[in-house]
Amino acid sequence: MTDQLPTTFSPADIEARWYQHWEEKGLFRPERPDAEAFTIVNPPPNVTGSLHIGHALDNTLQDIVVRYERLRGKDALWVVGTDHAGIATQMVVERQMEERQDKRTNYSREDFVEKVWEWKHESGGTITRQLRRLGCSMDWSREQFTMDEHFTKAVLKTFVDLYNDGLIYRDKRLVNWDPKLKTAISDLEVETQDLKGSFWHFKYPLEDGVTLSDGRDYIEVATTRPETMLADMAVAVHPTDERYASIVGKHVVLPITGRKVPIVADEHADPELGSGAVKITPGHDFNDFEVGKRAGIAAGDMLNMLDGDANVCQTSDGLVPEEFLGLHRFKRDGSLGARELVIERLKEQGFLIPHITKTRKGEEQELDAEPRTIATPFGDRGGVVIEPWLTDQWYVDAEKLAAKPIEQVKSGEIEIIPQSWEKTFFNWMENIQPWCVSRQLWWGHRIPAWFGPHIEVREDGSWYLTSETHVFVAETEEAVREKARIFYEQATGFSIEIGLLQGGDFRGEYAFSGSNNSIEVDLYQDPDVLDTWFSSALWPFATLGWPNETDLVEKHFPNNLLISGFDILFFWDARMMMMGQYNMGKAPWPKLYLHGLVRAADGAKMSKSKGNVVDPLGLIDEFGADALRFFMAAMESQGRDIKMDNERVKGYRNFATKLWNATRFCQSNGIGASSTLAAPEARLAANQWIIGEVQQTVEALDAAMADLRFDAAANTIYQFTWSRFCDWYLELIKPVFAEGASETAAAETREVAGWALDQILVMLHPFMPFITEELWHAQGALNGNDRSEYPIITAKWPDPRSHVSKPATQAIDWVIELTSNVRSAKNELGIAPGAKLAAFLPNASQLAASTIERSSAAIERLARLTPVTLGEAPDGPAMQVTAGGDVFVIPLEGIIDIAEEKARLEKALTASQKEAKSLEGRLGNANFVERAKPEAVEKAKADFAHHSAEAERLTAALARLG
RNA sequence: GGGCGUAUAGCUCAGGGGUAGAGCACUGUAUUGACAUUGCAGGGGUCCCAAGUUCAAAUCUUGGUACGCCCA
Structure with a gap:
């Protein structure tokens, strides 16, 4: 530590140094075995991620809370780690391969996964380095990764337990299929966008001889997805729709494929919409799937016309013409797709009903289709249109798991802040759909399920292999072998050897071989991995070692608080509630704090494509991490997004500089570190006053933190530091250090000022950790109070x-009022602000008399009044200034323009009279006096007295001027 | 279509039944003793509109308008 602080605060010079110090000394989690725990888990950023402005907000808020609780003596643990981010990470590595003309499928699954791990070790630490730059005090010694061995164990156990409890099951139904990434995704990962599209109208001819009542031999249907007509399995009409009542149960013969499909009655068909008849493609549309099921079509029998790339494939009935096979679902990269060819063929064959419209000039024109806005689903990662696709996937019974969390939020066991999010939460949770958790990826937690042949045993004890699959779910290979062995031995009565094969994407026949004495059955592991969010849902306890290491789990679960952006309320927060309840029997935390988005300065959402992304690291370089953090805290009011404002960040950089310079001032007067937590004894009014102000500030700050009002907390310490400590206290004590002043007073003031500054540093530390640590040590060095073993990060929270x-x-407030009023009057009268003036105070109040006696130096220095004579002023032109009930007369012969002074006083008088009159009116209202709260009446009376007294004083002052 | 939120000074936002605050910006002013990344002083607001409740509404209620977000 240098003896003298540089004149300007340079964040870059201290940030890295202090961070390294804290981390090396283990100060982010000091040993506090007996202390009360305080635990927050950090939302694990994607291992592929880099710090964006949203992370800066999220992590600043968490760090403020964690540092605050650590200062208050808690055993504060901030769990940190990264998420393996299945899709995102696999995409990153695949993209890198592409750049080298390489691809995933050139490798075995094992080799590819090995390459992802290599990538993770080399490049996966970006965001963790960046979090350090922000000053986040996480427990890096226990850094977690969702694919750590122990974490994987937790994931497998959870899956197996859920399976055994019937809460995870395999089902064949439509999923949201991303044809680019070739994986299923969950509902939440689908983003709907409104696109301009078309609505085509077709004629579907009725089977031989059937006509509608009006004689038509076709039925009209309309669709936004004409290509799916290749897999149509029905036409639906509303059961009450009389137009079609006669043909329900009859058939249409589809153009192109010639497939004969029934006309069914179903409520899904809206008689008001179009013709009232809709084509039904159960294999490629969520609504149609339900209609199909109601019409008695089993999921396994639904026609599928697309492969995993969304190219046309042959349906099981073989009716799709050759020319369609292999075409993409719709136009892509300039090549026409199945959609376009279907339109062309229908048009040629006269089955397309044109859309008639008018041009701007009023001429009739014929279009192939009606233009329409279509809500189109996109995959949030792949960015292509989602295809509803019929596959076997694993589903979590979210409805059952949601029941308890809903109850907990309702009962207040879990508090959501701000509360307005509760409705959104309930709305989603109460209508929750099965959660598709399997992903067709290579990077992730492999699903612990193995498939083998299914065996049926007849009543006579004989058995046979069916075409079905038998699923074995267990945490370990040994357990799977054992389960399978028992199953097959019991069914067959033979001795069974189980082989476990990992041979990739097996969907074919099962091996079942050997002689009667020793049969070998090969099982294949499900090639799929789990949704990333399945594992991160376990974060609040799996990071603590669950299902092992119970001491950490016991102390730190449930966590105390979760802070997250509202954008992951469903993805993560709600699922943590479900899994916390399921695995631990408890809510993962009692409080959930949701913050908003950080927006660009113009209010737009930041996005790479818009190019309006603000880099938090750039802001740290420019203004320092402390300033950025303070900005985030000061702007974080509950329930509102934050608009980026660099000027404001700059303002908080200025605030840091202000504090820096205040400390330099203190040092130049021998004010150094304090040695007591309690406030020192003080006799001087200014010192007593600042001690009281510190007390009030701690109270206000604690109250704000208890309510998680980060803005109020930040403003409290800001206002105290700048507007009280710097602007008044330091000015008030300057005379104490003047030559010839009392050494006793100076000593007391050094004690109190040093103590007050220390309290500021500690209170500010959660918000501005770097500068406060730097100044804390500088203060210690100044008076030989070595703080190398007592850093501020683990100091004690103020307790005056x-x-x-x-x-x-009262005395100091009076001095402040007098000073302000003198300054204001001088300013208005154009008197030099520095001018020292003699003043007279007739009829001094007791407060005035004693304060003038005790604090004349301060009055001279601040109000620049000297000497002050208690008594009548000589006649002549004078300026008159009030403070409380006292009127100072300041003679200004030759300097002052009487007319100006009169005008000034008259302006003040008018204001006072106006106030007084308004209050008088209110007090004269019987209704007010009778019905208003007594406090309100009292206050009105007091205010009236004050204003009328002020008016009297001003009237008298004017009279003096003649 | 359903739900939620927001509307207060030029800008960004707090607040909240007793006629309004912060930061920035703006105006004037100050420069040997911590700080111009500063000090001092000042100007600036029918608190979106309308009705209702009340002694009293910017604040509560209802309706409307505008903007934003989420879900279908």
């Missing part, structure tokens, strides 16, 4: 144990 001195408060 003192009461506010009322007389001191």
